[in-house]
Amino acid sequence: MEFEKVAVNPRAIAAGQRLEQTLNRLVRGRDRLLGALRLGGRRADYDDLAYTFHGGPGEGMRRRHYDKSLRLLWKGEAEAPWSSFHDCTRLEQQVMDHALQGMDEEQRDAHRRLSLPEFRQLLDREYTRREKQALVAVLSAIGHGEAYAWLVSADLLGQVKSTGAKAALTMQVLEEAKHFVVLRELVHAFDVPVPRLSAWEYMLMESVLKADGMDKLFGMNVLVEGIALGVFGALSHLPGLEILRLFHLDESRHTGLPLNYLGEFPLGFWGRHDPRSRVRRMGMVAPAIPLVFHLEEDLAELGIDAFEFGASVIRKIGQLAQRAGFFLPIPIPALVRLLDLSFNSYCWATRPDYTFRDLSRADCTRGRRERAVEREVFGDGSLAVA
Ligand SMILES: [Fe+2]
Numbered sequence: 001m002e003f004e005k006v007a008v009n010p011r012a013i014a015a016g017q018r019l020e021q022t023l024n025r026l027v028r029g030r031d032r033l034l035g036a037l038r039l040g041g042r043r044a045d046y047d048d049l050a051y052t053f054h055g056g057p058g059e060g061m062r063r064r065h066y067d068k069s070l071r072l073l074w075k076g077e078a079e080a081p082w083s084s085f086h087d088c089t090r091l092e093q094q095v096m097d098h099a100l101q102g103m104d105e106e107q108r109d110a111h112r113r114l115s116l117p118e119f120r121q122l123l124d125r126e127y128t129r130r131e132k133q134a135l136v137a138v139l140s141a142i143g144h145g146e147a148y149a150w151l152v153s154a155d156l157l158g159q160v161k162s163t164g165a166k167a168a169l170t171m172q173v174l175e176e177a178k179h180f181v182v183l184r185e186l187v188h189a190f191d192v193p194v195p196r197l198s199a200w201e202y203m204l205m206e207s208v209l210k211a212d213g214m215d216k217l218f219g220m221n222v223l224v225e226g227i228a229l230g231v232f233g234a235l236s237h238l239p240g241l242e243i244l245r246l247f248h249l250d251e252s253r254h255t256g257l258p259l260n261y262l263g264e265f266p267l268g269f270w271g272r273h274d275p276r277s278r279v280r281r282m283g284m285v286a287p288a289i290p291l292v293f294h295l296e297e298d299l300a301e302l303g304i305d306a307f308e309f310g311a312s313v314i315r316k317i318g319q320l321a322q323r324a325g326f327f328l329p330i331p332i333p334a335l336v337r338l339l340d341l342s343f344n345s346y347c348w349a350t351r352p353d354y355t356f357r358d359l360s361r362a363d364c365t366r367g368r369r370e371r372a373v374e375r376e377v378f379g380d381g382s383l384a385v386a
C-alpha cells in the first residue's frame with residue numbers, strides 16, 4: 001500500500017509527546033496515590049498496559065458463556081412470531097421462509113406463524129380464565145424478576161474480574177433484557193390483569209440488587225436463577241409456552257456461571273466461612289420460603305403442588321450453593337430437611353388425608369430436554385458447559 005505522506009513538524013510532535021508523557025505520569029501517579037489511600041483513584045478496573053481487564057483474559061469463561069450464548073442466540077421474531085419483535089436478519093427470515101416452503105400442507109399448518117389474534121385464540125382454547133390468571137400470576141412473578149435480573153447483571157458486569165467474565169456477564173445482560181421484553185409480551189397476550197410483585201418477592205429482589213460482589217452473584221445467579229429455572233422447567237411443555245424452553249436454556253447457563261467463575265477466582269476460606277456473609281445469604285434466601293406459600297393456590301390450578309415444587313427447587317439450589325462454597329448459617333442439607341418437614345406439616349394440617357412424603361426428592365421439571373439440561377447444571381459432574 002502506498003500512502004501519500006503528510007508533512008509534519010518533528011519538533012512540534014516531540015514537544016506534544018513530552019507533554020503527554022509528563023501528564024501521563026502525573027494522572028496515573030495521582031490515581032495510584034488516591035487508590036492506595038482508598039480515596040478514589042482510577043475508576044475502571046482495566047489494565048491498558050496488558051490490554052485486558054483486571055483478572056486477565058479469562059478465555060475459559062469467554063468460551064463457556066459469551067461464545068455459547070452467541071451460538072444459542074434466539075430471536076423474538078422467529079420464536080414468537082405473534083409478538084411485535086422484528087429482530088431477525090434478512091438471512092434468518094429467508095431461511096424461515098425456505099423451511100416453510102419445503103413443508104407439505106400438514107407440516108406447514110403445524111409450523112404456521114401465528115398472528116397475535118390467533119395466538120390469543122389458542123390460549124383461550126387451551127385454558128380457562130382462571131387457568132390463564134394462574135399462569136399470568138406465575139409468569140409475571142418471573143417477569144418482574146427478569147427486570148431485576150437485567151439490573152443486577154448490569155451491576156455485576158462492573159464487579160467481576162477478567163475480560164472473559166465481563167464478556168460472559170455482557171451476554172447475560174443482553175439475555176435478561178430479551179427475557180424481560182419477550183416475557184412481557186407473552187404475559188400480555190393472556191389478556192388478564194397482571195399482578196404486582198408480591199411483598200416476599202419485592203424483599204427478595206431488592207436485597208439481591210442491594211447486595212455487593214459475590215453476595216450479588218449468589219443472590220441472582222444461584223437463588224433467583226434457580227427459581228426461574230424451576231418455573232420455566234415446570235411450564236415449558238404447556239401449549240403456547242414452548243418458547244420457555246429457550247428461557248430455560250439461557251437460565252441454565254446463568255446458573256452455571258458462579259461455579260465457572262469461582263473456579264478461576266475462588267472465594268477463599270474467609271469468603272466461604274465469614275459468618276456475616278452466611279447471614280447475608282440467609283437474609284436473601286428467607287423471603288423465598290413464604291413465596292412458596294404465596295404461589296400455592298395458582299400453582300395448584302396448574303396441577304403443580306407448590307410444596308413439591310418449592311422443596312425440589314430449594315434442594316437443587318442448595319446443591320449449587322454447596323458446590324460453589326456459598327454456605328449458610330446452618331448446613332444446607334439440614335435446611336432442606338427442615339423445610340421438607342415444615343412443608344409436610346403445613347400440608348398435613350391443611351389438606352384432607354395428607355400423608356408425609358419426601359417433597360424435596362420430587363422433580364417438577366417436565367420436558368425431557370429440560371431435565372437433561374438440569375442434570376448438567378445440578379448433577380454431580382462438572383459444570384463446564386461446552
Ligand atoms: Fe432471565
Ligand SMILES: [Fe+2]
Pocket residue numbers: 149176225250251254
Ligand atoms: Fe438469567
